[in-house]
Amino acid sequence: MRFASLGSGSRGNAALIEFRNTCLMLDCGFSARETTSRLARLGKAGNTLTAIVLTHEHSDHVNGVGAVAREFNLPVWMTPGTLRAIEGRAGTLPDVKLINLQEPFEINDIQIQPFPVPHDAREPAQFVFSDGARRLGVLTDTGSTTPHIEQALSGCHALVLECNHDREMLMNGDYPPALKARIGGNHGHLDNDTAARILQKLDHSRLQHLVAAHLSEHNNTPYLARHTLSHAMGCEMQWVRIADQLEGLSWCDIAPEVVF
Numbered sequence: 001m002r003f004a005s006l007g008s009g010s011r012g013n014a015a016l017i018e019f020r021n022t023c024l025m026l027d028c029g030f031s032a033r034e035t036t037s038r039l040a041r042l043g044k045a046g047n048t049l050t051a052i053v054l055t056h057e058h059s060d061h062v063n064g065v066g067a068v069a070r071e072f073n074l075p076v077w078m079t080p081g082t083l084r085a086i087e088g089r090a091g092t093l094p095d096v097k098l099i100n101l102q103e104p105f106e107i108n109d110i111q112i113q114p115f116p117v118p119h120d121a122r123e124p125a126q127f128v129f130s131d132g133a134r135r136l137g138v139l140t141d142t143g144s145t146t147p148h149i150e151q152a153l154s155g156c157h158a159l160v161l162e163c164n165h166d167r168e169m170l171m172n173g174d175y176p177p178a179l180k181a182r183i184g185g186n187h188g189h190l191d192n193d194t195a196a197r198i199l200q201k202l203d204h205s206r207l208q209h210l211v212a213a214h215l216s217e218h219n220n221t222p223y224l225a226r227h228t229l230s231h232a233m234g235c236e237m238q239w240v241r242i243a244d245q246l247e248g249l250s251w252c253d254i255a256p257e258v259v260f
Contacts, residue, residue, distance in 0.1 A: 009245030081123020
């Protein structure tokens with residue numbers, strides 16, 4: 001199993017998860033043209049995708065979903081709340097599949113465990129993807145943690161973890177007070193320190209890849225995110241990778257566990 005990012009941040013989000021002949025796109029926040037260009041950068045094309053899975057309805061996660069789904073005739077998986085929220089915005093989708101946040105589901109070769117998160121959206125979800133042996137956990141767009149989140153992410157082989165902002169940079173920056181409160185609130189976005197505390201609560205003994213994602217271009221830096229997560233992990237800073245807004249993240253292969 002492997003994963004990559006087309007781009008991560010407030011200007012657009014999309015990621016790929018691939019195993020065997022199944023390639024899923026997690027969120028579709030770029031235009032169809034930009035999505036096609038970024039897919040090509042990763043050696044993929046729209047007609048190689050199996051499905052789109054949505055986390056929630058904010059525009060940086062769904063901006064291109066209608067056009068991409070129609071162009072490549074892709075099913076789109078989402079919660080009922082997300083579907084209600086994007087009705088009238090995404091146009092007619094070729095095939096809608098609904099997610100029950102309490103039930104795992106499969107898309108061809110990939111098993112998916114959804115879980116709810118505290119975020120200012122209608123029915124937001126995050127996911128653990130698995131090939132039956134290896135697990136990739138994704139946690140972005142949440143303002144705080146819950147025991148359920150920590151249980152879902154514990155023991156993953158790869159983890160994409162939101163590090164949206166440095167709290168001091170956010171509070172001292174020039175954003176309006178209401179926007180600061182929204183971003184820093186319990187239903188907003190994770191700051192570096194909170195992400196690190198979540199990481200420390202998890203069983204990360206199997207972790208092969210740790211990726212900091214959804215970094216704010218105004219209220220965070222890759223150095224700060226790496227420094228904070230690496231300190232929590234007790235690892236070298238360079239081991240923590242960044243899912244960048246412009247460059248995304250190249251393919252990361254999750255190796256099978258070696259059993260002695």
